[in-house]
Amino acid sequence: MTTTCTPYDGHGDLDKLRDVLDRADAVLLDFDGPVCDLFGGACTAYIADEVKERARLEWGRLDRRVEDCADSHGVLRQLADMAVRRTGGHRGTRLDWADGIVTRHEYTAVRRAALTPGARELVGALALLGKALLIVSNNSAEPVREYLERQGLLEHFTAVLGRDPQDPHLMKPHPDVITRALAELGGPSPSRTLLIGDQLTDLAAARAAKVPFLGFTRDAGTAARMRGEGAQDVVGSFEPVMHALSAPLTY
Numbered sequence: 001m002t003t004t005c006t007p008y009d010g011h012g013d014l015d016k017l018r019d020v021l022d023r024a025d026a027v028l029l030d031f032d033g034p035v036c037d038l039f040g041g042a043c044t045a046y047i048a049d050e051v052k053e054r055a056r057l058e059w060g061r062l063d064r065r066v067e068d069c070a071d072s073h074g075v076l077r078q079l080a081d082m083a084v085r086r087t088g089g090h091r092g093t094r095l096d097w098a099d100g101i102v103t104r105h106e107y108t109a110v111r112r113a114a115l116t117p118g119a120r121e122l123v124g125a126l127a128l129l130g131k132a133l134l135i136v137s138n139n140s141a142e143p144v145r146e147y148l149e150r151q152g153l154l155e156h157f158t159a160v161l162g163r164d165p166q167d168p169h170l171m172k173p174h175p176d177v178i179t180r181a182l183a184e185l186g187g188p189s190p191s192r193t194l195l196i197g198d199q200l201t202d203l204a205a206a207r208a209a210k211v212p213f214l215g216f217t218r219d220a221g222t223a224a225r226m227r228g229e230g231a232q233d234v235v236g237s238f239e240p241v242m243h244a245l246s247a248p249l250t251y
């Protein structure tokens with residue numbers, strides 16, 4: 001993970017950020033990035049390789065797109081795509097074994113993952129303000145829940161929602177996990193909910209669910225791409241967010 005920070009520049013932007021936060025009755029947080037650095041910036045190709053090794057035993061020869069994938073979540077998507085090509089649909093092909101391999105590595109990762117700087121303070125401040133907090137992650141829900149409990153943060157969250165182990169196609173950028181979060185909250189207006197995420201897939205899922213989005217990334221290139229895709233608010237640390245939560249609007 002790069003440590004290049006996106007600068008916060010401008011009092012007017014602070015007012016806008018405060019307004020976005022004020023409007024949100026609920027805040028949805030992606031896990032890997034906004035809450036912790038799950039794999040410490042390491043490539044997850046070794047997880048994808050383990051999945052592919054097992055997949056060869058299950059299916060024999062793999063499609064090239066599966067073989068070329070070097071990402072733990074990407075390989076789940078590619079296997080699901082391969083299953084559709086092989087069977088003409090989702091039915092009849094189980095991928096829970098592949099999800100289980102990735103989940104096992106996520107359990108290992110959460111036991112050593114470092115909290116994102118400012119995440120504990122942000123969660124506490126949002127909870128103190130009465131915001132409903134939910135995790136919406138492409139990671140498996142149970143390792144995330146274990147991590148939050150170990151960090152003493154689980155009590156602040158209404159729900160922890162992760163990927164559907166039966167259908168990798170429902171991972172973000174699909175809005176499924178956000179839709180489930182809104183249902184968990186009793187169906188509030190999407191406009192009164194805010195998603196904080198660090199990936200373009202988070203932005204795409206928020207847009208599909210019609211939920212406002214706050215980009216959080218320390219990578220200048222990702223921040224630029226988020227803005228290019230229409231993100232109105234992108235920060236490189238939680239410092240301006242904490243400032244906005246305590247600073248009055250000036251208009």
